Amino acid sequence: MTSTLRVLPFVAAMAIIVAVSNVLVQYPFEHLGLGEILTWGAFTYPVAFLVNDLTNRRFGTGAARRVVLAGFVIAVALSVWLATPRIAIASGSAFLVAQLLDTAVFDRLRGQAWWQAPFVSTLVGSALDTVLFFGLAFSSAFAGIDALFGMEDGSLAFAVPFLGGQAPLWVSLALGDFAVKILIGLAMLAPYGALLSVLRPAPAVR
Known part of the structure; x- marks a missing residue:
């Protein structure tokens, strides 16, 4: 059994x-005219997949799931304090489901080329995370969450120009967010590869 301290x-x-x-996702990335399709949170969140994959590589799926569950509880508690309840609920739900999927996909591809497991698992997990988070956090369909806590509607459902047409702002933000997650995910292959010799699989991990 993996030591908790480890x-x-x-x-x-x-x-x-x-x-x-969770805090940064509430602030649009206003540079290069990308304020309507990108938030600052897109640059930091993909690092969570790197942490998950490194845990999985070193200690296996059981430890990775424990890290995900512990991180989920702590993150939701911090998010309730740092962000709105709706953001906390959306973030917690998306985080838990996407990270557990990442863990399963990584384990399935563990024996393939060194880059396949971290990249494919991050790709799949990021797609699900984006859909769940932005759907819950900003779609008008879930505006009632804010009302339950006596807060104003945090919906970003109003339309903005997008790809020659109109789209809800939260949809354009989600697409921009996903694109950046993939780019950051690719960039995270560098530190992952650099740590391969340091974080070797424990004896019990195949």
């Missing part, structure tokens, strides 16, 4: 990344 650094890193991302 995975604490991964838990702490996961909680910090998600909490920071």
Whole structure:
């Protein structure tokens, strides 16, 4: 059984990344005219997949799931304090489902080329995370969540120009967010590859 102390650094890193991302996702990236399709959170959140994959590589799926669950609890608690309840609910739900999917996909591809498991798992997890998070956090369909906590509607459902037509702002933000997650996911292959010799699989991990 993996010692709790051995995975604490991964838990702490996961909680910090998600909490920071929950705040930054509320702020559009106003540079290069990308304010309507991108938020600052898109640049930080993909690092969570790197933490998950490194935990999975070193300690296996059981430890990775424990890190995800611990990070989920801590991140939601911090998010309730740092962001709105609706953001916290959306972030927690998307985080939990997407990270568990990432864990399963990574394990399935563990024996393939070194880059396949982290990249494919991040790609699939990021897609699901984006759909769940932006759908829950900003779609008008879930505006009632804010009302339950006596808060104003945080919906970003109003239309903006997008690809020659009109789209809800949250949809354009989600697409921009996903594109950046993939780019950051590709960039995260560099530190993952650099740490392969340091974080070798434990004896019990195949």
